[in-house]
Amino acid sequence: EVQKHSVHTLVFRSLKRTHDMFVADNAKPIPLDEESHKVKMAVKLRTEYGSVLHMPTLKENMREKGGPNTGDPYGHKQYSGNQGQELEYMVTGTHPYPSGPGVALTADTKVQRMPSESAAQSLAVALPASQSRVDANRTAAGVGDIYRHAGISERSQPPGMSVAMVEAGGNKNSALVPKKAPTMPKPQWHPPWKLYRVISGHLGWVRCIAVEPGNQWFVTGSADRTIKIWDLASGKLKLSLTGHISTVRGVIVSARSPYLFSCGEDKQVKCWDLEYNKVIRHYHGHLSAVYGLDLHPTIDVLVTCSRDSTARIWDVRTKASVHTLSGHTNAVATVKCQAAEPQIITGSHDTTIRLWDLVAGKTRVTLTNHKKSVRAVVLHPRHYTFASGSPDNIKQWKFPDGNFIQNLSGHNAIINTLAVNSDGVLVSGADNGTMHLWDWRTGYNFQRVHAAVQPGSLDSESGIFACVFDQSESRLLTAEADKTIKVYKEDDTATEETHPVSWKPEIIKRKRF
Numbered sequence: 001e002v003q004k005h006s007v008h009t010l011v012f013r014s015l016k017r018t019h020d021m022f023v024a025d026n027a028k029p030i031p032l033d034e035e036s037h038k039v040k041m042a043v044k045l046r047t048e049y050g051s052v053l054h055m056p057t058l059k060e061n062m063r064e065k066g067g068p069n070t071g072d073p074y075g076h077k078q079y080s081g082n083q084g085q086e087l088e089y090m091v092t093g094t095h096p097y098p099s100g101p102g103v104a105l106t107a108d109t110k111v112q113r114m115p116s117e118s119a120a121q122s123l124a125v126a127l128p129a130s131q132s133r134v135d136a137n138r139t140a141a142g143v144g145d146i147y148r149h150a151g152i153s154e155r156s157q158p159p160g161m162s163v164a165m166v167e168a169g170g171n172k173n174s175a176l177v178p179k180k181a182p183t184m185p186k187p188q189w190h191p192p193w194k195l196y197r198v199i200s201g202h203l204g205w206v207r208c209i210a211v212e213p214g215n216q217w218f219v220t221g222s223a224d225r226t227i228k229i230w231d232l233a234s235g236k237l238k239l240s241l242t243g244h245i246s247t248v249r250g251v252i253v254s255a256r257s258p259y260l261f262s263c264g265e266d267k268q269v270k271c272w273d274l275e276y277n278k279v280i281r282h283y284h285g286h287l288s289a290v291y292g293l294d295l296h297p298t299i300d301v302l303v304t305c306s307r308d309s310t311a312r313i314w315d316v317r318t319k320a321s322v323h324t325l326s327g328h329t330n331a332v333a334t335v336k337c338q339a340a341e342p343q344i345i346t347g348s349h350d351t352t353i354r355l356w357d358l359v360a361g362k363t364r365v366t367l368t369n370h371k372k373s374v375r376a377v378v379l380h381p382r383h384y385t386f387a388s389g390s391p392d393n394i395k396q397w398k399f400p401d402g403n404f405i406q407n408l409s410g411h412n413a414i415i416n417t418l419a420v421n422s423d424g425v426l427v428s429g430a431d432n433g434t435m436h437l438w439d440w441r442t443g444y445n446f447q448r449v450h451a452a453v454q455p456g457s458l459d460s461e462s463g464i465f466a467c468v469f470d471q472s473e474s475r476l477l478t479a480e481a482d483k484t485i486k487v488y489k490e491d492d493t494a495t496e497e498t499h500p501v502s503w504k505p506e507i508i509k510r511k512r513f
Contacts, residue, residue, distance in 0.1 A: 186501070191491050192437075194488060194490075198486050199230060199484060200454060201230075202226070202483045204222045206481075207222060212253040220251070223247040241277060244262065244266055246264050256300065263304055266289075269286070269293065269302070283312075286308055287308040291334070296337045296339070297337065298339045300316040301313055301337075302314040304335065305346055306331070311346050330349040332349075333376075334346065334377045343358040346377075347376065349374075351371060352366050352367060355399075369395060370392060372392045375390070375417075381421070383440075391412070394428055413434055414430055416464060420469075427467055429466070429478055435448070435451075446501065453482040454482040454483065454484050461482045465479050466479040475487055
């Protein structure tokens with residue numbers, strides 16, 4: 001008679017069998033490959049200790065071992081400190097060390113011995129007192145010297161102190177001199193922004209927004225599958241365009257031709273002729289939802305980014321896919337173009353930002369500093385810099401190599417969008433409906449806005465998907481989850497006296513990464 005067990009028991013037994021099958025080699029160390037270990041150690045020596053490899057080696061060891069290379073199993077040549085000039089002895093340290101990590105300490109492998117009395121005496125006799133001190137200081141380099149050799153800024157000292165080397169009578173004495181900690185410079189005063197118009201008309205989340213170059217009207221794309229064109233001055237609806245069969249995720253108006261480009265979650269990229277209000281071109285190629293698009297400012301090229309982990313470069317006229325920019329390992333959320341190199345910048349859910357070479361269609365630089373998805377990137381209109389937004393931080397970077405400038409911390413939410421104007425006002429809009437305004441230069445957060453949702457909406461429908469300044473930079477438009485477009489303007493009545501900067505020159509405590 002077969003004993004019946006519950007499903008729980010059977011599943012547990014099956015799990016136990018699987019566990020028993022694999023548990024034997026669970027903790028087995030991977031066998032060490034001698035060749036790769038040597039390569040690894042050679043690289044480590046060169047990168048981490050390259051700045052001190054030129055130092056003279058201990059003469060006692062060299063004489064006993066019969067040559068400079070016997071103590072170094074990785075084939076590095078030893079550099080003499082003074083070539084052509086015999087150094088008598090260098091007495092360093094008090095403990096023997098093995099010749100490399102993972103090497104057992106034996107009589108044959110130790111590279112630094114206890115200095116013998118004869119060595120110490122002969123060194124003392126050979127050199128005058130002040131000269132011996134100078135030599136000792138020269139050869140036993142401090143951490144600061146090593147960093148300076150390697151071209152790395154010295155970060156090893158506590159922030160309040162700096163070591164000043166004071167020379168007196170041939171001796172170098174290190175004196176600790178208190179140094180003033182760096183403080184944030186006073187930010188430029190910006191008037192606060194206030195909400196002055198709410199435009200409704202869409203039947204779904206408003207996902208994207210763009211202002212046309214002439215500053216007469218603006219265009220929005222929505223989850224209701226429509227594209228709507230609105231008069232900028234009055235906020236009245238001028239036109240609705242239908243054609244997408246899913247959420248419209250990106251819109252942009254060309255400054256070079258009377259075209260509007262749109263993309264959506266239906267994998268489609270469309271070109272609309274605004275003289276006839278019809279679709280005249282489709283750009284086929286993306287394998288999944290298209291999340292964003294941008295036009296090149298000087299050539300007829302369109303760049304789109306998608307959930308299929310790629311960005312594509314299209315020839316606007318011929319509809320040909322010029323390049324597929326592959327390299328991201330997750331959905332590409334945002335793409336930006338500029339005339340200067342690097343011409344294309346993408347931000348992705350794989351937490352990286354990539355700067356691309358447009359001609360070669362290859363990555364120039366990958367920035368891995370963010371810890372979470374990068375959903376927004378914005379280029380400064382005047383400076384050769386850009387910012388990226390992620391739930392962990394907003395980060396500012398320098399072109400062309402993506403050198404890190406600073407973190408803007410405090411907007412603890414999923415940042416969907418960034419916008420910046422020529423005055424240095426950076427706006428970050430988040431999924432929870434909050435909007436923070438920052439001074440670009442100093443990273444000072446001078447205003448926080450959380451506008452009320454449209455009557456009839458749930459509080460959970462508070463969310464900002466996109467924001468943009470108009471061409472005059474006097475209006476800020478936001479596309480929101482309560483199906484509205486909100487328009488902000490600067491408060492003309494505000495002055496520096498009525499709205500002072502609540503800023504203290506506190507010590508900067510910015511995380512570097």
